[in-house]
Amino acid sequence: MANLTPFTYRQGQSILHLLDVRCKFFMICLVSMSMLSAHLFACFFYFLILLFFFKKSGLNFFATMTSIKYFILLLFFIFIARALTVKGDILFSFYGMTITEQGLTEGFVVAFKFFLVMLTGLVFSSTTQPSSVKSAVQWFLKPIPFVLEKRVAVMISLALGFMPIIASQAQKISDAQKARCGDLQSNPVKKIIHLVLPLLRKTFLSADSLVLAMESRCYSDDRIDPAFMSSGKEIYFLAGSVVLSLSLVCL
Amino acid sequence: MPKNIIDIKSICHTFSDGYVGIQNISVSISQGEFIILAGKNGSGKTTFLRHLNGLLLPDSGQIIVNGHDVSKHLIQTRKTVGMVFQDADTQIVGDTVFDEVAFGLENLKVKRQKINEKVSLILKDLNLFHLKNRSPFTLSGGEKRKLAIAGILVMNPELIMFDEPFSNLDHPGTIQVLSTIIDLNRSGHTIIIATHDVETIICEATRIIIMKDGRIKEDGNPLDIINRLESYGVREPCSSKLGLGIKPYG
Numbered sequence: 001m002a003n004l005t006p007f008t009y010r011q012g013q014s015i016l017h018l019l020d021v022r023c024k025f026f027m028i029c030l031v032s033m034s035m036l037s038a039h040l041f042a043c044f045f046y047f048l049i050l051l052f053f054f055k056k057s058g059l060n061f062f063a064t065m066t067s068i069k070y071f072i073l074l075l076f077f078i079f080i081a082r083a084l085t086v087k088g089d090i091l092f093s094f095y096g097m098t099i100t101e102q103g104l105t106e107g108f109v110v111a112f113k114f115f116l117v118m119l120t121g122l123v124f125s126s127t128t129q130p131s132s133v134k135s136a137v138q139w140f141l142k143p144i145p146f147v148l149e150k151r152v153a154v155m156i157s158l159a160l161g162f163m164p165i166i167a168s169q170a171q172k173i174s175d176a177q178k179a180r181c182g183d184l185q186s187n188p189v190k191k192i193i194h195l196v197l198p199l200l201r202k203t204f205l206s207a208d209s210l211v212l213a214m215e216s217r218c219y220s221d222d223r224i225d226p227a228f229m230s231s232g233k234e235i236y237f238l239a240g241s242v243v244l245s246l247s248l249v250c251l
Numbered sequence: 252m253p254k255n256i257i258d259i260k261s262i263c264h265t266f267s268d269g270y271v272g273i274q275n276i277s278v279s280i281s282q283g284e285f286i287i288l289a290g291k292n293g294s295g296k297t298t299f300l301r302h303l304n305g306l307l308l309p310d311s312g313q314i315i316v317n318g319h320d321v322s323k324h325l326i327q328t329r330k331t332v333g334m335v336f337q338d339a340d341t342q343i344v345g346d347t348v349f350d351e352v353a354f355g356l357e358n359l360k361v362k363r364q365k366i367n368e369k370v371s372l373i374l375k376d377l378n379l380f381h382l383k384n385r386s387p388f389t390l391s392g393g394e395k396r397k398l399a400i401a402g403i404l405v406m407n408p409e410l411i412m413f414d415e416p417f418s419n420l421d422h423p424g425t426i427q428v429l430s431t432i433i434d435l436n437r438s439g440h441t442i443i444i445a446t447h448d449v450e451t452i453i454c455e456a457t458r459i460i461i462m463k464d465g466r467i468k469e470d471g472n473p474l475d476i477i478n479r480l481e482s483y484g485v486r487e488p489c490s491s492k493l494g495l496g497i498k499p500y501g
Contacts, residue, residue, distance in 0.1 A: 009346065011384050131346040161346060164388060206341040212306055213342030216334045217355040217402065218326055224360045 006067045007125040008164065014057045014127065018231040021132040022139060027241040028124050032117050034245035040109050042251035043116060046244070050119050057127050064122065071118060075111040082107030130160040135226030150221045158210070166203055173198050253282040256331070256410050256441055257303060262312030264298060272298035273465040276312075280443070282409065285436045285455055287473070288445040290462035291484030296445040297337075299462065300412045303443075304332040317409070330359070333403030337415040339395035340388070348374070348390070348398055349383040355406040373405045377431060393424030397431055410441040417451050425451060426501055449473075449480065450488040454499040461485065473497060 011017075016024070031046070038046070054061050065072070088102030125133075134157035141149035173195055177183070185191050257280040264272040273295045280286065288296050301307040302314055305325045314321040321328045336342045345351030349370055356366045374380040377397050382390065387398055396416060403411055413432065417425045433455055436442045444452055449459070459476050461469035461483045468483060469476050474497065480487045490498035 009386070129346050129350075131350050157346070158344070161343070161388075165340065206338075209336060209338060209341035210344070212301070213336050214344060214354075216304055216306055216329055216336075217344075217406065218329050218358040219354075220358060222360070224357045224363065224366075227363050 006064050006122055009129050010058070010126050012058050012127065015231060015233065016053060016057050016123065016127040018229065019127075019237060020228055020230045020234045021128055021136040022228065023234040023237055024124055024128060025136050025140070027237060028120055030241050030245045031120060031248070034248040035113050035117055038113070038248040039251060040105075040112070042248045043109070043112050045251065046116055046248060047112075047119075049244070050116065050123065053123055054119075057123060059123070059126060068118070068122075072115075075114055078114065079107040079111040082110055130157055131226075132229070133157070133160065135228060138226060139228075148221060150223060153226075162206075165206070166199070169202050169206075170195065170199050173202075253284075255279045255281050256317060258315040259302075260313045260315075262302060262309035262314060264302065264307060264309050271465050272307075273302070273309075276465075276467055278460065278467060278470065280410070280441060282441055283436075283439060284441050285457045286441075286443045287449055287452060287456045287459045288443055288462065289447065289449050289459060289480070289483070289485045291447055294462040294484075295465035296447075296462055297414055298465070300334065300414055300443065300445055303410075303412060304329050304334050306334070326359075330406055331408055332410045332412065333406060333408035334412045335396070335399045335403055335414065335416060337418055339392070339399050342399055342402075343387045343395075345387060347384050348379060348387055351387050351398055352401045352405050355402060359406070369405050373401045377401050377404070391424065392420045393427040396420065396424065396428045400428075400431055400435075404435070408440070410443065411435060412443045412445070414445050415447075416444060417446070417448070422501075429500065447485060449485060451500045453477070453488055454497050 035043070035046070051061065054064075083099050083103040084097055086100055086103035086106050088100035090098050091101050091104065092099045134153040137156055138149045138153035141147050141152055174182075177194060182191075182194060185194070257278075259276055259278050262276050263274050266272055276299065288299065290296050298307065302309055302321075303316070305321045305328045308322050316324075316328045316331050319327055343351055344354045352370045352373060353366050356369060361369070371380065371383075374383055377400065379394065379397060379401060382394065387395065390398060400411070416428055416432065420428060429451060432442060432444070432452070436455065444456075446452065449456075453459070453473050456473050458471065459469070459473045460467055461476065461480070463483050469479065477487060477491045477497065488497065490496060
């Protein structure tokens with residue numbers, strides 16, 4: 001069985017689960033862009049809203065934090081890098097490096113904004129079926145000339161669907177190598193090559209099988225258009241996201 | 252007398268690297284038959300099956316499905332002849348069990364309401380309806396195989412081909428898939444099963460075709476051929492070895 005990642009869709013009946021995916025796409029784009037110019041207070045305000053939707057969607061905030069610990073580590077490095085590079089009033093100085101008050105503040109704000117954008121994406125992906133994402137992409141790309149929207153949509157859907165399978169394959173290959181003392185290999189380049197080559201081979205073979213399976217079920221670009229699910233509350237959410245975006249920018 | 256669904260006339264196929272897949276195969280398949288296509292690995296079983304629904308086209312010879320040349324009527328052929336592949340994981344396209352079954356009908360541009368009705372019906376028939384919102388990747392081996400069957404069955408094919416349907420399945424999974432295949436045959440579907448292990452299914456078969464080196468070596472009633480299976484690299488069922496004839500699996 002494929003493992004669930006924090007970004008995997010989880011079944012549910014919350015309002016976010018039932019909302020039209022196009023509306024969710026619009027909201028996520030609007031709020032993420034507003035976040036660029038939001039101040040710290042506004043970010044905290046948005047964080048509280050996100051926590052509310054976390055609970056509403058049936059997601060466990062602390063369990064999610066545990067599973068994205070490496071991302072949080074990355075944010076910590078961003079914070080440190082900012083703290084060390086932004087000029088301002090010096091707080092500490094050691095080995096020629098200085099940490100400034102402005103650096104700390106700016107580092108925190110930038111890391112916090114990244115964190116919020118990532119949480120927004122996480123709420124979106126765990127309440128939205130990948131097939132709906134595919135349908136929305138197809139819908140948004142339709143008016144653009146010379147873009148094969150149906151093909152792009154299927155490619156996105158397959159990529160999303162196969163991520164956990166590829167990750168599970170990589171784990172199996174890694175385990176098989178460990179079983180033959182592969183972890184004693186100290187050269188990181190050789191380690192990567194030993195993992196990547198069989199993984200690529202397996203992935204291409206799987207892709208080949210998938211193409212045959214799709215072809216045998218009459219796949220073509222000329223397919224029926226996707227159906228969109230609607231909760232009837234999209235208009236309120238759209239209006240709410242516009243107000244929220246304005247608040248993020250103005251507060 | 253049942254009508255022929257498939258007529259194959261002297262087909263040959265050589266791959267681009269020069270490897271000969273199948274040679275000079277001529278055979279007819281009638282409605283309602285339950286055929287085992289047996290042979291050791293590399294004997295040409297899968298290559299042969301892939302010709303029957305146009306995934307591969309022969310270099311020479313002709314395949315007629317319901318009176319139409321396969322090479323000229325690919326969509327019609329694939330609606331008539333469904334294929335369930337060996338590895339269930341690599342043929343999953345949908346994010347949920349429901350979407351996976353709906354995939355074929357969406358390709359055929361069937362109306363959305365009709366799709367919903369047909370998919371629900373098939374899922375209920377195969378006892379998968381309670382899983383309709385689950386991710387296919389989280390199902391058990393037997394359930395995945397049944398899902399693959401549902402994805403084909405919803406397109407209403409007359410003939411269903413299975414490539415090694417019992418490989419990598421545990422005993423309950425094997426029984427689950429076996430009973431589904433038997434039910435399909437009893438409800439009028441023609442069945443072809445490619446396998447190198449005939450013990451599971453031979454009791455239900457009405458005909459067995461043995462392949463070796465890309466050619467058909469034997470074609471006939473299982474009872475007449477069962478004692479010669481091992482000369483083609485196919486294991487003879489235990490019951491037959493013990494002189495008990497053909498016994499049901501399980």
